[in-house]
Amino acid sequence: MKEKVIIVGGGISGLTAGIYAQRSGFDVLILEKCATPGGVSTCWKRKGYMFEGGVHWLNGSGEDLDLHKVWKEVGALQDNNPVYFKDPVYVLKGGKGEISIHRDAARTLEELSAYSPGDKRVLRSIFRDLRMFRYFQSPVEGVTGIWDYIRMFPAICITPRLWMQSITHYLSRIKDPDVRTLLEAVVAPVNNALTFAYTLSSFFNGDSGYPSGGSLRMALNMADTFVKAGGEIRYNTAVEKVVDGGVIVGGDLLKADAVIVTVDARTAIDKLFEKPLEDGWARRMRKLLVTSQTVFVGIGVEADLNNYPKSMVLKVPFKDGGVDLPFFIVSNYARDHYSPEGCTTLSALFPGYTYGWWKAAKEDGSYEAKKEAVAQKVIGILEEQIPEIKGKVAVWDVATPLTYQRYCDTFDGSYMSDWLPRTFTTNAPNRYRKGLYFAGQRTAYSGGLPPAVISGRIAARLLCKDFGLKFKNQ
Ligand SMILES: Cc1cc2nc3c(=O)[nH]c(=O)nc-3n(C[C@H](O)[C@H](O)[C@H](O)COP(=O)(O)OP(=O)(O)OC[C@H]3O[C@@H](n4cnc5c(N)ncnc54)[C@H](O)[C@@H]3O)c2cc1C
Known part of the structure; x- marks a missing residue:
């Protein structure tokens, strides 16, 4: 038995x-x-458009990483879902010009330094920290060996310094607001700078693709x-x-x-x-x-946005839905075919502790109206930034922390913890x-x-x- x-x-x-x-x-x-x-x-469909409400980057995408072996063991990655590596990783729009984070660290450093020559020295010191994470990876019990830990030693050495400060503080030395915004977009800036260094360097190290x-x-x-x-x-x-x-x-x-x-x-x-x-x-x-919460806005448009970047950091202030943010990130799924032919699925995430705000809206009966207001505001901003979609929105959907709580019973509708x-x-x-x-x-x-x-x-x-x-x- x-x-x-x-x-x-x-x-x-x-x-x-x-x-x-x-x-x-x-x-x-x-x-x-x-x-x-x-x-x-998870993902869900509305009127033929599929919304990606989960993975935006997968740690363990790189084939030589220990975590990759685990994803293979559990059958998460198979022939039917090859991982691809978007490049550029992020493109900033709405600033005084356009700048990007590329998969190539040297190219990124060069582009950001040329955009803001006054920040050259600070950027070089930040990228020196990132280089320490060249061989850093999520350790897996029983898989990660002593040699892997030895290779991670440089990153381990600077871990305490990064752990002591927030991402906002770590990046505050950068004078140019566009460059600062682009880098702050990598991880919610309340987290410690260790999470920033780990995540950004993972893009440079051939990790963090999308299945x-x-x-x-x-x-x-x-x-x-x-x-x-x-x-x-x-x-x-x-x-x-x-x-x-x-x-x-x-x-x-x-x-x-x-x-x-x-x-x-x-x-x-x-x-x-x-x-x-x-x-x-x-x-x-x-x-x-400290919970991580987000408001998710998905939009289906009758326009092919293949010529737009996969991830755009829009430097446009957004104040609604309980958040007050100087920028937000839009993901473009044109290449993923999550929509009818010639159309595109877009989504935007708004991180912040908004559970209480949405709960109050639920209690006073304004929840659905507030969701619609947030969606319409996002659509308005996107129509300005992406003129091809004007008047072509076929469907929208909004998931708040209350949605995550209703489906998965996560605490305050969060999906992980922030690490301060x-x-x-x-x-x-x-x-x-x-x-x-x-x-x-x-x-x-x-x-x-x-x-x-x-x-x-x-x-x-x-x-x-x-x-x-x-x-x-x-
Ligand atoms: C919008 C968004 C974007 C994200 N992006 C990324 C990313 O790019 N990279 C990344 O690494 N992570 C990302 N995450 C986080 C990641 O998806 C989660 O942290 C992870 O999936 C959590 O998995 P889990 O199994 O621990 O918890 P859960 O997914 O919460 O699993 C718990 C399960 O238990 C079920 N359950 C709850 N109560 C009961 C009950 N009483 N009886 C039976 N079943 C129950 C729930 O329905 C759920 O299926 C993102 C999350 C969100 C929401």
């Missing part, structure tokens, strides 16, 4: 844990609240891998409570020898157990957590006790897809260890 494992949640971390546990000899059932796999890493077919194809590939290994997924099935000996669904006990919780840990500690968890780490998490200067993100332990494990966001450093897949793998390894089974990665 195989031991029965129930995984709560079929997001990236839940699918990962399920694949490894099933391969290692457990009988695994994934229970997922939504109708599709992938959790917050064709996006988040949904990646998640469907993983779900398919899990089912082919013999596992079962039940969609539209929300777990009410995790109890001794299993989980409660629809008032009934589903028995299991072990449970892996991959629901946002901040939600889980308050809602998913018979009593809220009061361990030290859970209390710290309640007190110290001089702080550590507060994580749940991957092993709570024999038979109960956590994976997913807020269980590993730092945020996004890498901790989701890495923590899912760790949870499965710990499970195997506790039950005396050999962990099988293939």
